[in-house]
Amino acid sequence: MATIVKTPSGTWKALIRKTGWPATAKTFRTKRDAEDWSRRTEDEMVRGIYIQRGPAERMTVEVALARYLREVTPTKRESTQIGERKKALALTKHLGKYSLAALSAEIVAQYRDARLAGDDGADGKPVARSNNTVRLELALLSHLFTIAIKEWGIGLPFNPVSHIRRPAPGAGRNRRLTVPETQRLLAAVDAYSNPMFSWIVRGALETGMRLSEIAGLRLNQVDLQRRVIRLDHTKNSSPRTVPLTVAATQVFRNAMDNPLRPGETDLLFFGDPGKDGKRRPYMFDKAWTQAKLDAGLVDFRFHDLRHEAVSRFVEAGLSDQEVAAISGHKSMQMLKRYTHLRAEDLVAKLDKLKH
Structure with a gap:
């Protein structure tokens, strides 16, 4: 059973201690919210599907990208490193303030559409990005989520990028020399x-x-x-x-x-x-x-x-x-x-x- 207590600030704290799981706690505005969360969380633990979402709720996309560029990017070729730093700037500008837990497939799809339609460039004028540019930006974001889930232990139920359509690759240039x-x-x-x-x-x-x-x-x-x-x-x-x-x-x-x-x-x-x-x-x-x-x-x-x-x-x-x-x-x-x-x-x- 969960322990639910009222804090000095007037909020309600739920604490769950269950054998085989780390102690889990969360604070809510109302006692009912705390009870609902406790029941839902204990049920997920019993079924073996519980995911600890705290780290994902605290880590922003900006912080995650900075860690990715620091730990993962240096293992790649120099030309790839330069490209990933450039792509990370665009992702941070538009999505950096979202937490990993809050970044839904819908939000990622909106980012895709905005980049393809033309967001503001350096001079403030709309600049449409190519399908390939946006596709590679989404590939970086997707791999970030993969690394966060598999290697950083960030509790996320799924990778939101995998739930959206990727822009199709361009038809390719057909410039021939006479x-x-x-x-x-x-x-x-x-x-x-x-x-x-x-x-x-x-x-x-x-x-x-x-x-x-x-x-x-x-x-x-x-x-x-x-x-x-x-x-x-x-x-x-x-x-x-x-x-x-x-x-x-x-x-x-x-x-x-x-x-x-x-x-x-x-x-x-x-x-x-x-x-x-x-x-x-x-x-x-x-x-x-x-x-x-x-x-x-x-x-x-x-x-x-x-x-x-x-x-x-x-x-x-x-x-x-x-x-x-x-x-x-x-x-x-x-x-x-x-x-x-x-x-x-x-x-x-x-x-x-x-x-």
């Missing part, structure tokens, strides 16, 4: 003073590797004799070996034979020493922006080189499994989002079909 555009772009990057810029762009176009994968390459990852590059750290955390075309092999041979390479770094594409004296991957943001302007490709992104390369692999006759082995896509669905075949190129193949 032959004249490819010629203009390569001419622009070849004209840049630092040849590493050209090698990186040409390497991306020939291999379909991500910028982060190319920029972080070390000398021991490139095997010119076998014509492969070994990627140990990738976006999806699955190592893979990338085969090199004849053109790609020459690009990376030039990079490895770079006469200006300093002896203190094994980075294939190296930048100037920082204030700490360490060299980090070569950065070329300004050069890329200028090259696009010179080539008349204002709407083109560096990641579109990966789209172009993957599409060319398919056009060359490689199977989906072979292309996925090169690009690192784990699912055929994701691979198809990165593969865009030109309809005019398919016409010639259709003409070859026998009727």
Whole structure:
């Protein structure tokens, strides 16, 4: 049985001591509320479904996110850490004052809809976020609840994010390079003073590797004799070996034979020493922006080189499994989002079909 006593302040305190359960207490405004809670709680204990909600009622989303960023985020890749800190700012701004217990599926759904419709940006004007941005923010919030329930011992009956619809992933970009555009772009990057810029762009176009994968390459990852590059750290955390075309092999041979390479770094594409004296991957943001302007490709992104390369692999006759082995896509669905075949190129193949 629960013990219910009146406190000096006029409220009613219910205390439950039951074998096999920690002592549980809660204060209420009326004696009837205290009695109702006691009966409900003891019944849950008897049925083995009682959840101690006190910690969830006291911990806010803001406090929980701060703990997550402090304990969980540092175990992930640096690029992921940066992204999670940015997403946490948006979640804290809109949901930070709610307790974990008070954050319902309805409230999370309202957050989703507000972000998609356009909440206030830095200048106070409405800014609509993309489906992918909101989907990733919700993924972070969902994992926060998972960690809180499974590892922090926070008593919650369910994860509210799992009870709402997630925004569907975007259709993906379908920007392809025409032959004249490819010629203009390569001419622009070849004209840049630092040849590493050209090698990186040409390497991306020939291999379909991500910028982060190319920029972080070390000398021991490139095997010119076998014509492969070994990627140990990738976006999806699955190592893979990338085969090199004849053109790609020459690009990376030039990079490895770079006469200006300093002896203190094994980075294939190296930048100037920082204030700490360490060299980090070569950065070329300004050069890329200028090259696009010179080539008349204002709407083109560096990641579109990966789209172009993957599409060319398919056009060359490689199977989906072979292309996925090169690009690192784990699912055929994701691979198809990165593969865009030109309809005019398919016409010639259709003409070859026998009727």
